[in-house]
Every structure is written in structure tokens, then in C-alpha cells.
Amino acid sequence: MDAAIKNGLSSALIKRLDLSKNGKFDSMCEGVLDVAKLDDPLNKVTLATKLDDGLNLYRLTCPVGVLLIIFESRPEVIANITALAIKSGNAAILKGGKESLETFKVLADVINRILAEETKVPKNAIQLISTRGEVSDLLKQDRYIDLVIPRGSNALVRNIKDNTKIPVLGHADGICSIYIDEFADIEKATKIIVDAKTNYPAGCNAVETLLINEKLIGTESYTTILKALAEAEVTSHLVPELLKSLPKELSSSYSKFFVEATEADFNKEFLSFDIAVKPIGSVTDAIIHINQHSSKHTDAIITEDKANAEKFLQGIDSSGVYWNCSTRFADGFRYGFGTEVGISTNKIHARGPVGLEGLVCYYYQMRGDGHVVGDYLGGGGTRVFKHEKLNINHL
Amino acid sequence: MDAAIKNGLSSALIKRLDLSKNGKFDSMCEGVLDVAKLDDPLNKVTLATKLDDGLNLYRLTCPVGVLLIIFESRPEVIANITALAIKSGNAAILKGGKESLETFKVLADVINRILAEETKVPKNAIQLISTRGEVSDLLKQDRYIDLVIPRGSNALVRNIKDNTKIPVLGHADGICSIYIDEFADIEKATKIIVDAKTNYPAGCNAVETLLINEKLIGTESYTTILKALAEAEVTSHLVPELLKSLPKELSSSYSKFFVEATEADFNKEFLSFDIAVKPIGSVTDAIIHINQHSSKHTDAIITEDKANAEKFLQGIDSSGVYWNCSTRFADGFRYGFGTEVGISTNKIHARGPVGLEGLVCYYYQMRGDGHVVGDYLGGGGTRVFKHEKLNINHL
Numbered sequence: 001m002d003a004a005i006k007n008g009l010s011s012a013l014i015k016r017l018d019l020s021k022n023g024k025f026d027s028m029c030e031g032v033l034d035v036a037k038l039d040d041p042l043n044k045v046t047l048a049t050k051l052d053d054g055l056n057l058y059r060l061t062c063p064v065g066v067l068l069i070i071f072e073s074r075p076e077v078i079a080n081i082t083a084l085a086i087k088s089g090n091a092a093i094l095k096g097g098k099e100s101l102e103t104f105k106v107l108a109d110v111i112n113r114i115l116a117e118e119t120k121v122p123k124n125a126i127q128l129i130s131t132r133g134e135v136s137d138l139l140k141q142d143r144y145i146d147l148v149i150p151r152g153s154n155a156l157v158r159n160i161k162d163n164t165k166i167p168v169l170g171h172a173d174g175i176c177s178i179y180i181d182e183f184a185d186i187e188k189a190t191k192i193i194v195d196a197k198t199n200y201p202a203g204c205n206a207v208e209t210l211l212i213n214e215k216l217i218g219t220e221s222y223t224t225i226l227k228a229l230a231e232a233e234v235t236s237h238l239v240p241e242l243l244k245s246l247p248k249e250l251s252s253s254y255s256k257f258f259v260e261a262t263e264a265d266f267n268k269e270f271l272s273f274d275i276a277v278k279p280i281g282s283v284t285d286a287i288i289h290i291n292q293h294s295s296k297h298t299d300a301i302i303t304e305d306k307a308n309a310e311k312f313l314q315g316i317d318s319s320g321v322y323w324n325c326s327t328r329f330a331d332g333f334r335y336g337f338g339t340e341v342g343i344s345t346n347k348i349h350a351r352g353p354v355g356l357e358g359l360v361c362y363y364y365q366m367r368g369d370g371h372v373v374g375d376y377l378g379g380g381g382t383r384v385f386k387h388e389k390l391n392i393n394h395l
Numbered sequence: 396m397d398a399a400i401k402n403g404l405s406s407a408l409i410k411r412l413d414l415s416k417n418g419k420f421d422s423m424c425e426g427v428l429d430v431a432k433l434d435d436p437l438n439k440v441t442l443a444t445k446l447d448d449g450l451n452l453y454r455l456t457c458p459v460g461v462l463l464i465i466f467e468s469r470p471e472v473i474a475n476i477t478a479l480a481i482k483s484g485n486a487a488i489l490k491g492g493k494e495s496l497e498t499f500k501v502l503a504d505v506i507n508r509i510l511a512e513e514t515k516v517p518k519n520a521i522q523l524i525s526t527r528g529e530v531s532d533l534l535k536q537d538r539y540i541d542l543v544i545p546r547g548s549n550a551l552v553r554n555i556k557d558n559t560k561i562p563v564l565g566h567a568d569g570i571c572s573i574y575i576d577e578f579a580d581i582e583k584a585t586k587i588i589v590d591a592k593t594n595y596p597a598g599c600n601a602v603e604t605l606l607i608n609e610k611l612i613g614t615e616s617y618t619t620i621l622k623a624l625a626e627a628e629v630t631s632h633l634v635p636e637l638l639k640s641l642p643k644e645l646s647s648s649y650s651k652f653f654v655e656a657t658e659a660d661f662n663k664e665f666l667s668f669d670i671a672v673k674p675i676g677s678v679t680d681a682i683i684h685i686n687q688h689s690s691k692h693t694d695a696i697i698t699e700d701k702a703n704a705e706k707f708l709q710g711i712d713s714s715g716v717y718w719n720c721s722t723r724f725a726d727g728f729r730y731g732f733g734t735e736v737g738i739s740t741n742k743i744h745a746r747g748p749v750g751l752e753g754l755v756c757y758y759y760q761m762r763g764d765g766h767v768v769g770d771y772l773g774g775g776g777t778r779v780f781k782h783e784k785l786n787i788n789h790l
Contacts, residue, residue: 049730049731051724051729051730051731055720055724057730057731064742064743065712065742146742146743147742147743161560165556165560167562167741167742167743185765187765188764188765191765191767192765192766192767194767195767195768195769196767199767199768199769199774199775200774309762313760313762317460318758319758319759320758320759320760320761321758321759321760321761322760322761322762322763323760323761323762323763324762324763324764324765324766325450325761325762325763325764325765325766325767326766326767326768326769328767328768328774329446329450329761329763329766329768330759333773334446334768334771334773334780335444335446335452335759336444336446336452336780336782346562347459347460347541347542347562347756348459348541348542348562348743348744348745348756349743349744349756350743351756351757351758351759352758352759361742361743361744361746362746363713363714363715363716363746363747364714364715364716364725364730364746364747365708365715365716365717365718366715366716366717366718366720366724367704367708367717367718367719367720368717368718368719368720368724369583369719369720370580370582370583370586370587370719370720371587371719371720371721371724372586372587372589372590372591372594372720372721372723373590373594373721373723373724373729374590374594374721376729378728378729379594379595379723380594385729385731387731
């Protein structure tokens with residue numbers, strides 16, 4: 001902390017670095033104990049098939065391999081991520097932000113000492129690197145590193161994605177949208193949009209775009225929603241047609257909270273008390289807009305009409321699709337995963353808040369007794385496979 | 396076929412192009428019907444949790460999105476892959492080899508006509524491209540294409556992996572190894588190694604490296620194994636120490652089947668009647684060799700010693716690890732998946748022979764009734780999540 005102050009870091013950053021305040025140290029330790037309590041994700045048999053007499057196939061969960069985890073200033077991530085990596089049987093190379101290097105070194109020492117003294121985890125299973133040069137070297141090692149997990153700003157994630165062939169688990173943008181349907185309960189809609197925007201605007205699951213069914217524009221409901229946002233000190237970026245026809249009640253008392261939206265505002269993660277607002281013709285149009293503009297993170301519909309809700313739930317191509325609740329629920333802890341590795345907007349492997357499951361994959365074991373393919377149909381012989389499902393406790 | 400003959404293609408290639416021989420056309424059609432019979436992989440609820448009263452979370456399977464499938468000459472792949480793509484709800488862009496372009500066009504016409512006339516699948520869900528230039532453009536579209544599936548030679552797969560940021564499902568190399576343990580049953584070992592090498596040497600699941608426990612070297616068992624390979628017309632590439640001390644029985648009658656191995660032979664996919672052979676000290680040494688040299692495809696141990704087998708099954712970092720059976724079993728049909736998209740040596744998403752499951756992922760639905768994070772502990776409120784497991788049929 002002395003070095004941080006001496007180097008003139010911003011007070012926001014210093015606050016993030018300081019583990020001694022707000023029970024951060026205790027909750028970091030708690031987090032490790034929480035991971036210890038999770039079910040062992042490894043060696044679970046997820047498929048068992050008798051191919052033939054004496055020839056059985058099993059699919060078992062296993063670690064992914066070597067993880068490269070890159071994070072920015074928050075030093076408590078080290079403990080959390082290390083616990084997750086060990087629990088899932090992966091080796092991990094950790095790179096923290098330079099601002100938390102000293103804390104990082106102390107934590108890494110503790111972790112390595114405890115691993116060596118108290119466990120059978122190999123000594124170098126968790127490794128620390130500290131320079132940017134090392135990161136760019138490591139990002140080239142797609143033969144030896146199996147998964148990169150960046151935890152930090154969009155810029156960090158985007159930079160990593162652009163500079164490696166190793167799969168990256170995470171998300172660069174969190175452009176979440178909420179569509180308020182013509183059949184929305186306006187009280188719920190108002191509560192949800194204010195929560196989704198203001199509960200933690202810097203979060204990737206905060207809402208950035210508000211689509212309002214055009215039948216609501218100009219109604220009392222419309223005024224209620226925009227007024228609630230203004231009262232919560234949110235600046236609404238309205239498309240020109242909406243700004244021009246702003247209800248008097250709003251233009252008189254809250255004018256500073258309404259500005260004109262640009263095209264770019266609908267592809268933007270504000271991460272602030274700002275939201276882009278646009279009228280939309282139907283639930284179908286909302287789906288089209290969101291699938292084109294969102295970052296496939298989390299999007300919600302507010303409606304009392306079940307058919308419209310189901311259409312939205314089916315039609316949106318995001319890792320989380322919500323009905324009548326805040327996008328802020330997109331979080332591993334809230335989902336009940338105990339902890340999270342991060343939130344993935346990828347289309348394969350793991351999507352949404354990723355718990356331990358995202359750090360494991362699977363492999364096949366086959367156990368035979370001298371079996372060869374040449375004995376079977378298709379391989380030159382006459383035997384036919386039985387393909388009988390076995391109980392997964394068979395192994 | 397006329398064009399193929401006129402253009403002087405090799406007879407092996409012409410044979411691959413010809414759908415009219417060896418029941419290829421019928422088995423292509425059969426393959427489509429097999430896919431139709433598979434379980435629908437979509438909209439399966441794989442997790443259901445009550446977060447709180449009226450707030451439920453569901454995880455559902457969904458298509459990956461847009462697939463780019465690139466394959467070489469075998470035209471029957473079109474029908475198979477199209478069936479898989481449609482069954483899994485994905486859109487697909489198909490690029491076949493130029494040698495099968497005419498067949499490809501006819502099949503694509505049939506597919507598009509049937510889709511339009513008989514189904515609700517959107518007209519452009521399956522698209523055909525025909526030039527290499529288009530492929531390199533498409534490989535850059537990582538925002539719009541979610542998964543590339545190359546089916547063809549190592550060179551094709553490697554080239555694609557080197558030229559895209561889109562995840563690639565498949566394998567470049569199939570460097571499979573078999574370790575014959577000191578406690579192997581030599582009859583089983585001989586049968587398995589000959590099958591794994593000669594049943595179909597061009598297959599990615601054919602064995603390329605044979606590791607023999609050093610206690611067996613020079614014994615009658617050793618001679619039996621090498622003789623069986625020579626009788627099957629397999630050339631054994633022996634490390635110098637083995638070649639020098641080749642048993643007389645072999646050096647007299649089979650000398651042309653024994654040559655000196657180079658270092659490179661142990662990193663090579665021969666795809667021919669060749670195998671690299673090396674003595675090895677223990678099951679642990681075999682694990683180390685294989686994890687360093689194999690392509691993480693399929694590797695096997697031959698032993699009657701359960702402890703050694705279990706050590707091998709746990710220690711090898713490949714998508715398939717076998718005990719006392721041929722590596723040639725690594726195949727979607729043999730695994731009982733009905734068909735396969737390909738065999739993946741990736742470490743995430745899907746490994747080994749990949750069936751329809753590899754073409755789906757999942758997303759989360761949350762269904763609430765005006766729920767906001769601000770009401771809960773951690774979000775500023777006092778409510779506590781219930782996180783009760785629901786029956787997956789609850790949705």
C-alpha cells in the first residue's frame with residue numbers, strides 16, 4: 001500500500017488493492033474454503049457403454065491441463081483462482097497486474113509453501129510470472145497451454161484474444177439489453193431496469209441498451225420508466241425521434257438526463273450511469289436487434305405475455321436469456337455455483353457464469369481383453385457391437 | 396467421373412469420388428436415416444435451480460450457431476454432415492474439394508430443394524461455397540462463424556488451424572501409441588498391435604509407435620511380436636540398440652522389415668505399414684514418452700497387471716486411453732454414437748470421437764417475476780438465495 005501511495009495510484013485503484021479493508025481478506029479466505037467444499041469435479045463417469053462382452057467404454061471428467069490466468073489489480077483473485085485450479089486438477093500459470101505484485105508475491109509464497117508441506121500437489125503446479133514479455137511468450141505456446149482465462153477490463157481480454165491461438169475463456173464486452181414488451185408490468189419493468197443499470201454499473205452484467213415496445217412510447221408507462229432512470233441519475237441516450245418528443249414532465253425537470261443517442265451507443269458498454277434507448281416494433285424486432293448488437297452475454301424481456309416471453313427465451317443467442325428479472329443475476333455465486341472462474345460469451349465449451357465445470361473436460365477409457373477391430377463388421381470381421389448402456393457406477 | 400478421368404486424377408482418388416461403387420450411395424443414404432433416428436440433442440434441460448420463490452434458473456442445450464465445414468474429396472461427407480448440422484439446429488457453410496465439385500452441386504441442390512419443400516428449416520441454413528478464396532475470407536469471420544470443422548488430411552487441418560481464430564474441432568495428427576507392459580499377455584499384444592497397425596493404416600486411429608517394456612527385449616515374446624508385424628508386412632523402425640541386437644530368426648528371414656528409427660519417427664504419423672519401436676523402462680516412462688510425443692488422440696497399454704493398467708489409464712493425457720484393446724476402436728460408430736462429426740484432439744468442448752453432442756452447447760434461462768439483485772445480500776439487500784435443486788422436468 002505504501003508503494004501504491006508513493007507511486008500516486010488513483011484512490012479507486014488503491015481501494016481495489018487494499019485487502020485489509022471491508023472484510024476483503026476474510027472473504028478471500030472464505031472463498032477458498034467455499035471451493036474446498038465444492039464437489040470434486042474429477043473422475044466422474046458421465047457415460048458407460050458395453051461395446052461387447054469384455055469390452056467397455058467409459059467417459060470420465062478430467063482436468064483441461066495447463067491454465068494461463070491473467071488478471072488485473074484485484075489481488076484476492078489469486079487465492080480464488082488458485083483454489084479453483086487445484087480443485088480441478090489443473091496446473092496454472094498466474095500473471096497479476098503490476099500494481100499488486102508485492103501482495104501477489106506474498107500470496108504465491110504462502111500458496112507454494114502450503115502446497116509443498118501439506119499436499120501432494122506437485123511443487124510447480126502453480127506458477128507465478130510477473131512481466132508482460134513473459135505473457136506474450138506464453139500466449140504463443142498453444143501446444144503446452146490449454147486455456148487462457150483473462151480477468152479484467154475489455155481491453156485486456158480483447159488484447160489477449162487478438163494475440164493467441166489458445167482458447168480464451170471469458171468475455172471482452174458485456175453489452176446486455178432489456179426489452180420492455182407492450183405487455184410488461186410497468187412496476188416490474190421500472191424496478192428491473194433501474195436495478196440492472198444502477199446496482200453496479202461497472203459490472204459486465206449491467207444493462208446498456210433499453211428497447212421499449214413502440215406501443216408504449218408516449219404513454220404514462222413510458223414516462224414512468226424514463227423518470228425512474230433519471231431519478232436514479234441515469235443519463236438516457238435516446239434516439240432522435242424519442243428525444244424530440246420527450247414528455248414535458250421529463251423535459252422540464254430532468255432534461256440533463258436525456259441526450260441524443262448515436263448509432264455507436266447501441267454497440268457500447270457504457271460501464272457508467274448511461275443507457276441507450278430505442279423504440280422497437282415487436283418481440284421479433286427486439287430479438288433481431290439484440291442478436292445483432294449484444295455481446296451474447298445476458299439479455300432480458302419484461303412482459304406478462306407468456307408467448308412473447310417464450311419467443312424471446314428461444315430466440316436470443318446469448319449465454320443468459322431472462323424473463324422478468326434483472327440481468328445482474330448473471331453471476332456464478334447467484335447461480336449457485338459457489339464461485340466462478342469468469343463469465344464466458346464463447347459459443348463452445350462453457351457459457352455464462354462458469355464454475356469449476358468450465359475447468360474440466362473429459363476423456364474416454366476403453367477396457368478390453370484383447371479386442372481388435374478386425375473381428376467386427378466394418379473392420380473386416382462379423383461380430384456386431386452390442387452398445388448396451390451401463391450404469392455409470394459400473395466402473 | 397468423366398471429368399475426373401479426363402483430368403487424369405489418380406485411381407485412388409477416382410475411387411474415393413465414385414459414389415456408385417461398393418454400396419457407397421446406399422450407405423450414404425443409410426447414414427442420413429441413422430442421424431434422423433438419433434435423439435434430438437436440443438432444448439434438453441441439464442440443470443434446474445430454484446434461486447428464490449418465483450425465480451428459477453434452467454440450463455438448456457442449444458445449437459453452437461454457424462458451422463464452417465471444410466472437407467476434401469469424399470463427396471458422401473456432404474450428406475452426412477448436412478444431416479448432422481440440421482439435426483443439431485446449426486447453420487452450416489460447406490466447402491468440398493474441387494475434385495468433387497460436380498457431385499457436390501447436385502447433392503446441394505437436392506438438399507436445398509428438400510429443405511424448402513418439406514421442412515421449416517430456413518432456405519439458407521445450408522450453404523455451399525466452392526473456391527479457396529471464399530474459405531480464407533470466411534476463416535476471418537470469427538464474429539459470425541462459431542466453429543470450423545475440417546475433415547481431411549493433416550495438411551488441410553493444420554492449415555486451417557494456423558489461419559483462423561475461430562475454434563477448430565478436429566485433429567491434425569493421429570500419433571497413437573501402444574505400450575506393451577512386462578506383464579502383457581503376448582497373444583493379446585500381438586493380435587492388438589497387428590490390428591492397430593494394419594486394419595486401416597491410413598486411419599488416424601492406427602498405431603504409429605510401439606513401446607515395449609525393456610524386460611521383454613530379447614525374449615521369445617519380443618520375437619513373436621516383431622515377427623507378427625513383419626509377417627503382416629509392417630516395417631518396424633527400431634532404435635539403433637534394438638536393430639543391432641535383432642534376434643537371428645528375424646534378421647535372417649525378415650530383414651527387409653527392420654530399419655533404423657530416427658528421432659523424428661517417434662513424432663510421426665506414418666499412415667502406412669510402418670511403426671516406430673522403442674524399449675521403455677516402466678509404465679511411468681511409457682506415460683512420460685506418450686504425453687510428450689503423442690497427439691493426444693488414442694493410446695493403449697497391453698498388460699495383465701491391473702495396477703499398471705490403472706496407472707496408465709489415469710496418467711495419459713489423450714482423448715482415448717485403452718487397456719488391452721486396439722486403438723482402432725476410436726470411432727464414433729464403434730463408440731455407439733451412430734455417427735461422428737470427427738475426432739477431436741482438443742482439450743476443451745469435445746474430445747475423441749464427437750457425435751451430435753459436439754455440435755451443441757448450452758445457455759441459461761432465468762424466469763422471474765420482477766426480481767432484482769438489489770434485494771439480495773451482496774447486491775445491497777437482505778434476501779438470501781435458496782439454491783434448491785429442481786427436477787429437470789420442471790420446465
